[in-house]
Amino acid sequence: MGHITKPPPPPAVFRIVDLFAGPGGLDVAADVLGHQVTGIEWDENACATREAAGMDTFWGDVRAYRAAFFPRAQVLTGGPPCQTFTVAGHGAGRRALDQVVEYIDRLHDAVRAEDGDWKKIFRTWRAISEELRRKAVLAEEVKKEKREVETRRAVTRKALVRSLGKLGTSDAEIKKILKSPRGPRDLDLEDETLKGLIVEFDAQGAELHALKQQLEELGDERTGLVLTPLWWVIERSRRPGSDAYEAVVLEQVQAVMPVWEKYAEVLTTLGYRTRTQLMLTEAFGVPQTRKRAVLMARLGETDVAEVPETHERYRSRSVPSDSSGVDRADALLWDLSEQSTDRSPKAAWVSMETALKKARDLDPELPDRPAFTVVSNYGTGGDPGARGRRDHDVPSATITGKVSRNRLVHKGTDTDLPRFDRFALAEAGVLQSFPVAYPWRGGDRSQQVGNAVPPRLALHVLRQVLEPGLGREQALARTEQAVSDLENWRPPSAPVKARTHRGLPGHPLTGR
Structure with a gap:
């Protein structure tokens, strides 16, 4: 037997x-x-x-x-x-x-x-909850005051821009003046009205800074x-x-x-x-x-x-030496010192191409694109203009609530794909490892995918x-x-x- x-x-x-x-x-x-x-x-x-x-x-x-x-x-x-x-x-x-x-x-x-008295434990929690509640109430009051100051400062700013424009100041100079840490305080002007606007604008800026500091001290209720x-x-x-x-x-x-x-x-x-x-x-x-x-x-x-871990960790194919490298986001993503203690054999990481092809097998209506590069909506290395880039044959960068804004271009170019130049919602879900049939509903669907x-x-x-x-x-x-x-x-x-x-x-x- x-x-x-x-x-x-x-x-x-x-x-x-x-x-x-x-x-x-x-x-x-x-x-x-x-x-x-x-x-x-x-x-x-x-x-x-x-x-x-x-x-x-x-x-x-x-x-x-x-x-x-x-x-x-x-x-x-x-x-x-x-x-x-x-x-x-x-x-x-x-x-x-x-x-x-x-x-x-x-x-x-x-x-x-x-x-180990339960009543004492509960009182501790109630005290913490009440402290957080009071901070949240005060924070709402500060936010309201901040919105009011921002509204007044916007009005002052418009008046200040008009007055500077009448003096022949160029748009670029005006922008630089308003953006300067000292604002328009360094201007040597004789016009009393303009001086008054400058003083008011400066004071409102200081007030906003103080309110922001206060909000940081109070913290976010989500904390x-x-x-x-x-x-x-x-x-x-x-x-x-x-x-x-x-x-x-x-x-x-x-x-x-x-x-x-x-x-x-x-x-x-x-x-x-x-x-x-x-x-x-x-x-x-x-x-x-x-x-x-x-x-x-x-x-x-x-x-x-x-x-x-069941799959290999992703490593950038190249680590560019300058801050404008197209794959710099990859270079900054993981510390090379991070090592897994598991030495068992692992599968290769899953690329966007592999995941989306499997999704198309289940849902043939999904787009079949040529080789593509994803251009992120976000900048990298603190430079908003240096958009992160990932090719189709590697894993996606982190899926966020802005995934619908990422551009899909022909691989290695800046030429938009003529069709399907954004991920479909189902595709974004698949890159987050949701089933292709997951029924996204309601509003802010990209945000739902990114937060999941x-x-x-x-x-x-x-x-x-x-x-x-x-x-x-x-x-x-x-x-x-x-x-x-x-x-x-x-x-x-x-x-x-x-x-x-x-x-x-x-x-x-x-x-x-």
């Missing part, structure tokens, strides 16, 4: 609640893996896409919901807004990070206090949103009668990594094994270069292993965290099947209407 190999048992199905869920990048990955996911999203456009994609959704600000509303959720995922952290090398971004770290330390102190997932984990872990999440997965831009590392300290105190990992999307089969900071945690004694979690990256992370017991061959087979299912995914025949608070009773995660 021949040897019969028993197939591995089907993986456990987890119930996931996804904060800041966006159009569904993580959700569609969880779906093809067989998990049940419910997202919370405030943007109505993203909710429209989620509805068409059949994603279970609660609409609204995540701060209007609580972990206690979803007691049957076993896994928490999310990607809080990152705009205030993308300038981490500058003053405002650095202050935003420092402020969040300070709040996390306060929560951590409350959590690890000897008595506080990055604390929300941590509070949900604390609430489920420390609130009497609650069960802790079995796993936590959070992702954001690279600048948020110090926040995730602080999160990990708190989660360790709460009984989790954690890992943070800087992930390069093209190293996981996404046809795009992008860096993401990921926090992974499992409750109990199960270690969280590094997510192994790359589903293929999410698939790798979720499989690693939620199925840690699989052997290497089983994990590889499981991942390959899930990738195929993701590429061939189709939306349901009928949309799923997004819920509000009224939809909580009777929902599978509420236990009501």
Whole structure:
């Protein structure tokens, strides 16, 4: 009698609640893996896409919901807004990070206090929330005052331009005068009216500068949103009668990594094994270069292993010596010191050409272009005129909300393609690793694509965290099947209407 190999048992199905869920990048990955996911999203456009994609959704600000509303959720995922952290090398971004770290330390102190009293922990959170609320209210008042000053200064500026023009000052000289750090203060003029305009313009500029400084000190209200997932984990872990999440997965831009590392300290105190990992999307089969900071945690004694890279990292073919090189964006993209610890054989990274050809096989109506170069809407190296460029046979540069503005030209030229000189929305989604059939709806669709979690990256992370017991061959087979299912995914025949608070009773995660 021949040897019969028993197939591995089907993986456990987890119930996931996804904060800041966006159009569904993580959700569609969880779906093809067989998990049940419910997202919370405030943007109505993203909710429209989620509805068409059949994603279970609660609409609204995540701060209007609580972990206690979803007691049957076993896994928490999310990607809080990152705009205030993308300038981490500058003053405002650095202050935003420092402020969040300070709040996390306060929560951590409350959590690890000897008595572990829930009421004291909750009071700490309420105090932080109230502090953030007051700052947000004051910031709105300052913004209103700033808009009023900007309006007055625009009027003064027009009057000043007219007066200088009457004196025979050229347009170029006027522009230089107004752009100068000292403005028009250095002008030696006898006209009292013009002098008055100059004084007024100068004073308004100083007032605007002071208001901008004040806004930076107050911070952005979105800064506080990055604390929300941590509070949900604390609430489920420390609130009497609650069960802790079995796993936590959070992702954001690279600048948020110090926040995730602080999160990990708190989660360790709460009984989790954690890992943070800087992930390069093209190293996981996404046809795009992008860096993401990921926090992974499992409750109990199960270690969280590094997510192994399946594809080679992308390196620029050439590193130009001058700042105007067409591929300089590539040269600046990755530090050569970043090395993967995984030495197993890897597939080549996926190019735009390969991804879009596979998409055309599934949707023949997509355009079939000749060899092309993508000219970015963004400048590189601080030079707005030095547009980043990528040829069709390499991965795309990072897909942003401005993807629809990128030009497609004949490869190696500046000649626009006569047809299809912009990516179709479905193509932009494919470069973000969404299925070609993903049903983008609502407004700001390019922004939805750019803000989304790359589903293929999410698939790798979720499989690693939620199925840690699989052997290497089983994990590889499981991942390959899930990738195929993701590429061939189709939306349901009928949309799923997004819920509000009224939809909580009777929902599978509420236990009501």
